[in-house]
Amino acid sequence: MMSKNRLHKQGSGFGHWSFTLILIIVLLWWFIGFATRDCRKNTDCQRDSYCDYRYTCQKIPVIDSSNTKDLLKQNSFFYLLIGGVIGGALTYYVMRKEVEGKGKEKSTENNEVMQK
Structure with missing residues (x-):
């Protein structure tokens, strides 16, 4: 119940x-x-x-010759891409030089240890 x-x-x-x-x-x-x-x-x-x-x-929207310059100003992806490629290349170059420099330091340290 x-x-x-x-x-x-x-x-x-x-x-x-x-x-x-x-x-x-x-x-x-x-x-x-x-x-x-x-x-x-x-x-x-x-x-x-x-x-x-x-x-x-x-x-x-209708694209004519008067507003194509505005579209090019708005679509600046090309300039961003170029900046990214240049920045990436510079970063690669600097990092490669640092790695090569450290490798040379280690090889000179190894040579000194072996000579002792």
Whole structure:
């Protein structure tokens, strides 16, 4: 026979109710985000727009001769790559010289020990 006060016991399911509440909040958050999207695919936007990763319609940028210089300024990956290659080469050269210098010191120490 079941007790009438089984819900009033300590630990009577608070974890269950809190989990259910959190699950409902997460589902509502997801549903509101899904319902407020401007677009879901490119055909939902106008002809000269596309649907971006935030699900909003964005105008397709047109590249002409007036803004190519701005694009080159923004895309400075080439200069970063050249700097990295030069820095790597200098680091290799300096480290190689240090290793060769230590090798020569050890060989002279070994020669001195053998001569004694």
